[in-house]
Amino acid sequence: xxxxxxxxxxxxxxxxxxxxxxxxxxxxxxxxxxxxxxxxxxxxxxxxxxxxxxxxxxxxxxxxxxxxxxxxxxxxxxxxxxxxxxxxxxxxxxxxxxxxxxxxxxxxxxxxxxxxxxxxxxxxxxxxxxxxxxxxxxxxxxxxxxxxxxxxxxxxxxxxxxxxxxxxxxxxxxxxxxxxxxxxxxxxxxxxxxxxxxxxxxxxxxxxxxxxxxxxxxxxxxxxxxxxxxxxxxxxxxxxxxxxxxxxxxxxxxxxxxxxxxxxxxxxxxxxxxxxxxxxxxxxxxxxxxxxxxxxxxxxxxxxxxxxxxxxxxxxxxxxxxxxxxxxxxxxxxxxxxxxxxxxxxxxxxxxxxxxxxxxxxxxxxxxxxxxxxxxxxxxxxxxxxxxxxxxxxxxxxxxxxxxxxxxxxxxxxxxxxxxxxxxxxxxxxxxxxxxxxxxxxxxxxxxxxxxxxxxxxxxxxxxxxxxxxxxxxxxxxxxxxxxxxxxxxxxxxxxxxxxxxxxxxxxxxxxxxxxxxxxxxxxxxxxxxxxxxxxxxxxxxxxxxxxxxxxxxxxxxxxxxxxxxxxxxxxxxxxxxxxxxxxxxxxxxxxxxxxxxxxxxxxxxxxxxxxxxxxxxxxxxxxxxxxxxxxxxxxxxxxxxxxxxxxxxxxxxxxxxxxxxxxxxxxxxxxxxxxxxxxxxxxxxxxxxxxxxxxxxxxxxxxxxxxxxxxxxxxxxxxxxxxxxxxxxxxxxxxxxxxxxxxxxxxxxxxxxxxxxxxxxxxxxxxxxxxxxxxxxxxxxxxxxxxxxxxxxxxxxxxxxxxxxxxxxxxxxxxxxxxxxxxxxxxxxxxxxxxxxxxxxxxxxxxxxxxxxxxxxxxxxxxxxxxxxx
Numbered sequence: 035x036x037x038x039x040x041x042x043x044x045x046x047x048x049x050x051x052x053x054x055x056x057x058x059x060x061x062x063x064x065x066x067x068x069x070x071x072x073x074x075x076x077x078x079x080x081x082x083x084x085x086x087x088x089x090x091x092x093x094x095x096x097x098x099x100x101x102x103x104x105x106x107x108x109x110x111x112x113x114x115x116x117x118x119x120x121x122x123x124x125x126x127x128x129x130x131x132x133x134x135x136x137x138x139x140x141x142x143x144x145x146x147x148x149x150x151x152x153x154x155x156x157x158x159x160x161x162x163x164x165x166x167x168x169x170x171x172x173x174x175x176x177x178x179x180x181x182x183x184x185x186x187x188x189x190x191x192x193x194x195x196x197x198x199x200x201x202x203x204x205x206x207x208x209x210x211x212x213x214x215x216x217x218x219x220x221x222x223x224x225x226x227x228x229x230x231x232x233x234x235x236x237x238x239x240x241x242x243x244x245x246x247x248x249x250x251x252x253x254x255x256x257x258x259x260x261x262x263x264x265x266x267x268x269x270x271x272x273x274x275x276x277x278x279x280x281x282x283x284x285x286x287x288x289x290x291x292x293x294x295x296x297x298x299x300x301x302x303x304x305x306x307x308x309x310x311x312x313x314x315x316x317x318x319x320x321x322x323x324x325x326x327x328x329x330x331x332x333x334x335x336x337x338x339x340x341x342x343x344x345x346x347x348x349x350x351x352x353x354x355x356x357x358x359x360x361x362x363x364x365x366x367x368x369x370x371x372x373x374x375x376x377x378x379x380x381x382x383x384x385x386x387x388x389x390x391x392x393x394x395x396x397x398x399x400x401x402x403x404x405x406x407x408x409x410x411x412x413x414x415x416x417x418x419x420x421x422x423x424x425x426x427x428x429x430x431x432x433x434x435x436x437x438x439x440x441x442x443x444x445x446x447x448x449x450x451x452x453x454x455x456x457x458x459x460x461x462x463x464x465x466x467x468x469x470x471x472x473x474x475x476x477x478x479x480x481x482x483x484x485x486x487x488x489x490x491x492x493x494x495x496x497x498x499x500x501x502x503x504x505x506x507x508x509x510x511x512x513x514x515x516x517x518x519x520x521x522x523x524x525x526x527x528x529x530x531x532x533x534x535x536x537x538x539x540x541x542x543x544x545x546x547x548x549x550x551x552x553x554x555x556x557x558x559x560x561x562x563x564x565x566x567x568x569x570x571x572x573x574x575x576x577x578x579x580x581x582x583x584x585x586x587x588x589x590x591x592x593x594x595x596x597x598x599x600x601x602x603x604x605x606x607x608x609x610x611x612x613x614x615x616x617x618x619x620x621x622x623x624x625x626x627x628x629x630x631x632x633x634x635x636x637x638x639x640x641x642x643x644x645x646x647x648x649x650x651x652x653x654x655x656x657x658x659x660x661x662x663x664x665x666x667x668x669x670x671x672x673x674x675x676x677x678x679x680x681x682x683x684x685x686x687x688x689x690x691x692x693x694x695x696x697x698x699x700x701x702x703x704x705x706x707x708x709x710x711x712x713x714x715x716x717x718x719x720x721x722x723x724x725x726x727x728x729x730x731x732x733x734x735x736x737x738x739x740x741x742x743x744x745x746x747x748x749x750x751x752x753x754x755x756x757x758x759x760x761x762x763x764x765x766x767x768x769x770x771x772x773x774x775x776x777x778x779x780x781x782x783x784x785x786x787x788x789x790x791x792x793x794x795x796x797x798x799x800x801x802x803x804x805x806x807x808x809x810x811x812x813x814x815x816x817x818x819x820x821x822x823x824x825x826x827x828x829x830x831x832x833x834x835x836x837x838x839x840x841x842x843x844x845x846x847x848x849x850x851x852x853x854x855x856x857x858x859x860x861x862x863x864x865x866x867x868x869x870x871x872x873x874x875x876x877x878x879x880x881x882x883x884x885x886x887x888x889x890x891x892x893x894x895x896x897x898x899x900x901x902x903x904x905x
Contacts, residue, residue: 044086045103047110048079058083060274062133065374072353074346074371078114079128079278080107082246084135087272090250096243104242107277115279119149120238122157127171127280130245132252134273137375138261143182143252145245146315147175147280151236155219165212167285169219174315176222176234179241183248186229194221206324208313242277249275257468263812264475264498266819266861281370283363284315290336291316294329296347296358299379299487299496300436302386302555306347308360309486316361316372325505326486339369350374355396356405357387380436380496381410385555399562400898406559408860408887410499414556415879417547419534426542428520428531431481431506433538434492439479439501440532440544443525445513447473453528460531462518464511465504466491474498479533481540483509501535509540552586560588560882563889569866570873571884572648574853576600578639584878588885591648591725592640593785593875594853597705598656600636601629610661615676619700626704633705637712641724650727650785650853650875651709652764653702657682657690686793691732692763695742702730702742703749710753717757726759729785733763736776743780764853766790771837778841778848785875786834788854788862792821795830822855825862835869851875860887867891 046052046059048070056064063081070076082100089097108119108126117126131144150158150172158168180186195207198218202210210218226234235241252258253273262269283291292310297303309326311319312335319326333340343362346369350358359377363370379387388402397405416437419425441458444450450461450473461477463470465484474480474494479501482491486505495502508521516527520540525531532545572593573584581592601610606629613625640649659680668674682688695702709726717723728750730742746761762783765771771791774784793800798808800822811817825831834852841848851873856862858880866874867888876884 042085042089042097042099043103044083044097044100045107046081046083047107048076048081052081054083056135057271058085058274060084060133060135060276061137061375062131062373063274063276066276066278068353069350069371069374072349074349075342075369077279077281077370077372078111079276080111081133082275082277084272084274087250087253087274088270090247091253091272096247101243104246108242111277111279119242120151120154122153124161125149125154125157127154128242129276129278129280130242130249131276131278132249132273133276134253134267135271136265136267137378138258138265138267143249143255144317145175145178145182145248146317147171148179148241148245149238149280150175151238153236154238159212162285164286166210166215167282169212169215170207170210170284171282171315173215173219173222174317176219176226178317179234179245180222180226180229182252183244184226184230186226190225190229191222194218194225207318208324246275246277249273257471259813260471260475261468264471266824269815278372281363281365281368281372282315283311283365284313284318285365286313288336288364288367289313290332290339290364291319292326292329292332292362293319294343294347294360294362295377295379296351296360297377297383297387297390299357299359299377299383300433302357302379302383302390304390306344307487310362316363325507336364336367339364339367342369346371351396355391355401357383378493378496381406381414381499382416382436382553382555384410385414385553385559389555389558400566400893403559403563403566403886403889404893404898406886408863408883408890411556411882411886414553414882415550416501416536417549418536419532419541420546420548423546425532425539425545426523427539428523428525428542429506429508429540431503431509431538431540432486432492433534433536434485434487434489434504435479435495435500435502436536437479437499437501438532438534438536438545438547440530440547441478442528443518443531444473444477445511445516445518445527447471447476449473449527451476460533462509462511462531463491465489466494474500479503479535481506481509481531481533483507483511495535501533503533503535503538503540506538506540556882560885563886564588567867567885567888567892569863569871569888569891570851571881571888572650572851572853572873572875573878573881574857574875575640575878577636578643580878581640581643584881585643585647587878587881589647589878589881590873591650592644593650593851593857593873594729595640595649595651596655597633597652598654598660600633601654601661606632607661611673613701614658614661614680615672622698623700623704626700630704630708630711633708634712634715637709638715641712641716642720644724645720646722646725648725648727650729650762650783651705652729652731653705654694655691655731657685657688658694659685686790686799692730692738692742693732695730695745696738699745702745706746706749707753710750710757713757713759714754723757726757727783728759728761729764729783730762731764731787732766732790733777734767734769736773736780739763739777739780760849762849765834765837766794768795768833771833772840774837774840775844778844781841781845781848783849783851784837784841786837786850786852786854788825788830788834788852788856789822791833791854792826792830795833796821796826819861824859825856825865827862827865831865831869834866834871838869838871849873858883860890863887864891864894868895 048066117124119126127149129146155172159165177191290312294308298307308329357377361373391397441460444459447470454476458478461480465482482504510519530544532541572591573589574594575581576599616622665677713724733739760782762781764787766787853875857874858876
């Protein structure tokens with residue numbers, strides 16, 4: 035071990051101001067440190083740094099010096115609190131909690147009441163005169179320690195608790211008296227001994243060391259890895275561990291635990307929101323073991339503590355200038371703040387709170403734009419149940435995350451993943467745990483029998499932008515029979531239901547859903563974003579309806595019209611097939627002449643909607659066999675022969691794109707005439723000529739575009755002399771990017787087709803990769819993200835940059851954009867901004883995402899930042 039490693043300090047008290055920030059202490063540790071130094075009522079304790087976690091995970095042992103630092107920190111904590119760790123006389127009990135630099139709520143493990151033993155529990159019982167409190171705390175420790183440190187199945191402990199309650203004839207944990215809980219401790223200890231072959235450890239130091247190791251290891255558990263992959267959190271950052279003096283919300287009727295949001299996390303309204311339980315520890319609130327009470331009721335039950343909590347939340351909002359998610363405990367009337375972090379919230383709440391905070395002078399418009407996650411904006415205009423639809427409400431619960439979703443009922447996370455490949459699903463659970471993260475990601479929404487606004491299901495669903503109905507008391511699940519009961523209705527696994535997370539309703543069958551057309555808060559924030567961004571945002575749209583939707587979402591033009599989508603339909607497809615089956619050019623042109631009016635009408639509709647904004651039209655791209663049936667479905671021998679003649683081993687790299695246009699130029703000629711005639715018709719009708727951009731796909735050689743450029747200019751001059759238009763190409767092959775200087779001689783614009791450029795650059799078929807090996811690549815860490823969702827910046831991105839610079843070396847005014855699915859991905863949009871592109875083009879529903887992400891990229895380039903609280 036190097037001297038530098040030996041000299042590394044691994045433990046910091048909350049009262050210290052450490053040299054590192056959240057990267058060293060984690061968000062939770064940094065928050066505890068800052069709150070302590072702000073003078074808020076925080077339990078004492080210390081943080082074991084992320085450096086220690088990384089060192090432990092690398093060597094599988096504590097790094098040198100950590101044991102000594104832990105001993106010294108415990109002694110300081112004992113002196114500060116007047117207690118002794120492991121002593122039966124004024125014992126020090128602690129919690130051990132994880133806390134990464136980036137918030138991962140519920141993904142890793144915590145252990146409460148650490149330091150209890152047989153002797154300590156007896157001592158606490160005598161000192162407090164409250165055996166119920168002492169042995170309730172002890173049984174919680176045995177269960178958490180058994181589950182987290184030793185891996186004992188949680189159901190074994192829960193079954194023992196349920197059995198004891200049945201024997202005593204009670205329904206709530208709090209109805210068990212001290213004697214009952216002594217008996218429960220004995221049963222838990224037998225479970226522990228039977229599972230492991232040794233007794234529960236009575237040495238507090240042994241407990242602490244094992245608990246810290248367990249929290250370190252939890253960084254690598256499957257649910258944490260899944261969460262990191264879903265949220266693009268780096269693997270290497272590790273987690274800190276916070277050792278915190280225990281304060282007890284389960285110490286009687288003047289004690290409580292709860293979660294409070296400084297503003298409503300569902301709507302963003304300025305009133306605080308949350309839940310609490312009297313005589314309970316914090317895990318009870320999150321787990322939904324008892325129905326929680328709304329936060330406003332705390333003012334009636336413990337008014338002094340409530341007033342102090344409101345004061346603390348106001349101070350934290352002023353400090354962090356963001357909505358805060360605060361965990362608190364009240365012990366015998368005294369408030370303690372256990373954690374604060376920037377609250378997970380719905381997109382609607384994020385927008386509302388950002389606007390209010392700008393109005394209140396807490397933040398600037400730049401900060402407001404930066405703090406909203408662009409990927410959440412797709413969920414602002416949540417689907418909701420059509421008000422005109424007649425629905426059967428089977429049961430109601432807590433409206434925990436807004437929006438509506440329809441899907442087949444599934445009862446397990448694994449089944450949600452499996453079945454979601456075939457149809458949309460709704461995950462229906464008694465409650466969810468972090469182990470269900472993969473099922474929550476796969477499902478359209480979640481319905482639970484227990485929990486509330488702060489339950490695991492609610493928090494994760496809000497973060498994912500999915501609807502959630504929690505705490506549905508009328509829901510009973512029988513996995514053995516594959517059924518559940520919703521009120522008086524029996525629902526089988528696979529049956530369709532609808533959940534309404536905005537109103538807390540579970541509805542039988544598939545209700546009709548609608549998507550709202552606008553959101554005033556979204557419009558306000560996007561108007562701010564538009565003043566900051568420099569990157570243009572267009573939409574991919576193939577119909578007038580798509581174009582209308584794109585305009586409504588703020589698109590500044592159309593970056594891709596896929597004309598092949600206009601070749602289908604009962605009237606058109608037979609004509610297209612006739613054209614393909616034609617024996618010679620004369621017959622082919624006759625069929626194309628019949629197609630031309632259809633194409634012209636389509637283009638006129640789009641030009642009308644876009645009202646002079648640019649419209650980039652890609653001429654026919656897919657291979658012709660896609661417009662014919664399979665050989666077995668062919669209606670004639672002539673068609674079978676043609677299908678066989680068009681068959682290719684790898685059609686994606688075969689006769690498609692510009693190769694079609696060069697082999698059968700009459701096809702492109704027809705499309706060009708339709709474009710020109712549509713443009714003239716719209717110009718005559720409106721007095722405003724469309725901005726036409728004609729794009730030739732799959733160019734690899736400059737000579738291909740040279741010839742197609744000549745064809746384009748000849749037809750356009752014949753049909754619409756004097757009409758301003760651009761002729762360019764889609765760059766979707768590596769050779770085109772490498773020879774961009776040659777190609778630019780015949781191009782007015784480049785549009786990078788990053789879907790196919792990714793496939794051809796990586797040698798990956800998208801369909802095969804995503805259905806087979808790509809998931810394992812992500813799990814193994816071979817790749818950090820799906821390259822078909824987020825641009826491979828070091829590979830494909832370099833081709834984009836190279837093609838752009840080489841094209842502009844010949845034509846400095848060359849217009850450059852992208853039109854693949856990456857055009858709606860925030861990280862890819864940031865890359866496009868820094869690469870100097872003129873615009874991105876994406877699906878209409880992702881236009882708001884692109885507008886916000888483009889603004890954030892511009893602000894980041896200017897050095898504008900905002901602070902995130904907690905972890």
